[in-house]
Amino acid sequence: MTDRRLEIDAISKRYGETVALREMTFDVRAGELFGFVGSNGAGKTTTMRIALGVLAADAGSVRWAGQPVTLETRRLIGYMPEERGLYPKMKVGEQLTYLARLHGLPAATARRSADAWAERLGVAGRRDDEVQKLSLGNQQRVQLAAALVHDPEILVLDEPFSGLDPVAVDVMSEVLREKAAQGVPVVFSSHQLDLVQRLCDRVGIVRAGRMVACGTVDELRAGGSVRLVVDAPQAPPGWADALPGVRRLEHTGTRTELELGDGADDQAVLRAALTTGPVHEFARRRPSLTELFRSVVTEEAAK
Numbered sequence: 001m002t003d004r005r006l007e008i009d010a011i012s013k014r015y016g017e018t019v020a021l022r023e024m025t026f027d028v029r030a031g032e033l034f035g036f037v038g039s040n041g042a043g044k045t046t047t048m049r050i051a052l053g054v055l056a057a058d059a060g061s062v063r064w065a066g067q068p069v070t071l072e073t074r075r076l077i078g079y080m081p082e083e084r085g086l087y088p089k090m091k092v093g094e095q096l097t098y099l100a101r102l103h104g105l106p107a108a109t110a111r112r113s114a115d116a117w118a119e120r121l122g123v124a125g126r127r128d129d130e131v132q133k134l135s136l137g138n139q140q141r142v143q144l145a146a147a148l149v150h151d152p153e154i155l156v157l158d159e160p161f162s163g164l165d166p167v168a169v170d171v172m173s174e175v176l177r178e179k180a181a182q183g184v185p186v187v188f189s190s191h192q193l194d195l196v197q198r199l200c201d202r203v204g205i206v207r208a209g210r211m212v213a214c215g216t217v218d219e220l221r222a223g224g225s226v227r228l229v230v231d232a233p234q235a236p237p238g239w240a241d242a243l244p245g246v247r248r249l250e251h252t253g254t255r256t257e258l259e260l261g262d263g264a265d266d267q268a269v270l271r272a273a274l275t276t277g278p279v280h281e282f283a284r285r286r287p288s289l290t291e292l293f294r295s296v297v298t299e300e301a302a303k
């Protein structure tokens, strides 16, 4: 069986003096939803444009099912560009049909597929309207329909969730999950980390053109530092500050959130809390993806 995997292998790219990508490497497996996250300017769009072949890398390669990606394989990709790429004066239905035809679908199949995706994404009622007359969120729904209309084998989506209302986010999430369940590798970039945490099988965090953390959300969270939430109503704000390896993240009301570093002993924290009076809550927790993202990005920036 072929290994239906999109591989981004050590891609580097410069724009003049700006180094946009430094040996960017990751893969997106068949049936997997991969979240591509990073600060503004980290290199996500550049990576996606190179994967699609609209931009050439200076070094490195992109492979699909073990083979270098060619013009022919690129037709198998459903792409949603960040700058959006619809013809503003073309009607929604005509545009979707046209794009499906462009990817080689016969006329009747193209029309059927255009209708089905317009329906699914909630823009069927706007089929005869020019794209430019739609709200931005609805244009985005059409843009996703455009990425899907030729039944792609790979999906590469640049910020598909930005600007969508909560109902459209649900529809978009459901469609992406469904495509992944059909065996399509799906990679999308997003700044909505709660959504990425909920939706993705694996996540890659990129900073300054490099992949700095990659894995399932659980793996990434397990690698993050342990946090303790302590509810000790009589404890003064700095009660844990002198404990070795312990850093105070927050103290609000009666609750303190602490980060445990090397050499920290959670039982010593508990004993210190009890010396202040009663302890109503003492819980360990792992950082969320948003917290991890912040620490990865600031850690790297400090280097």
Ligand SMILES: Nc1ncnc2c1ncn2[C@@H]1O[C@H](COP(=O)(O)OP(=O)(O)OP(=O)(O)O)[C@@H](O)[C@H]1O
Pocket: 015, 018, 019, 020, 038, 039, 040, 041, 042, 043, 044, 045, 046, 047, 082
């Ligand atoms: N056409 C271009 N000419 C010069 N520099 C560019 C060009 N496109 C991107 N860059 C630079 O390359 C780097 C990576 O940009 P890229 O758009 O890939 O980041 P991104 O992660 O997609 O950011 P965002 O989250 O803001 O969309 C940035 O420093 C950016 O300024």
